Amino acid sequence: MTEQERIKQRNSDFVQTFAGPQGERVHAYLSVFCLKKGNTFVEGSPDKSAFNEGARAVMLEIDHWLEYDLSTLDEAGETDNTEPEERNQDE
Numbered sequence: 001m002t003e004q005e006r007i008k009q010r011n012s013d014f015v016q017t018f019a020g021p022q023g024e025r026v027h028a029y030l031s032v033f034c035l036k037k038g039n040t041f042v043e044g045s046p047d048k049s050a051f052n053e054g055a056r057a058v059m060l061e062i063d064h065w066l067e068y069d070l071s072t073l074d075e076a077g078e079t080d081n082t083e084p085e086e087r088n089q090d091e
Contacts, residue, residue: 004073014065027062034059 001009018027031037036059040052 007068007073008070011065011068011070014062014068018062018066027066030059030062036060036063 017023034055035052036056038056040049040056042048042052
């Protein structure tokens with residue numbers, strides 16, 4: 001599977017997952033739960049702040065794929081969004 005095909009498949013998977021009334025309700029819940037528009041900073045607690053930022057990053061990634069414009073893919077399949085490197089399970 002090419003990079004372009006993987007991107008199209010991932011976009012389709014996210015759109016299908018969050019489609020319909022159930023998906024929209026889950027998305028709305030996750031937006032609040034993951035502090036998408038909330039304050040992630042916890043005074044005096046850098047660990048809690050970092051945890052909150054991690055939760056928010058998940059929601060931003062979900063939204064990235066839901067809003068992804070497939071027309072921006074060039075013929076080489078390169079994007080401005082880099083995939084995380086796969087980690088060895090033994091690490």
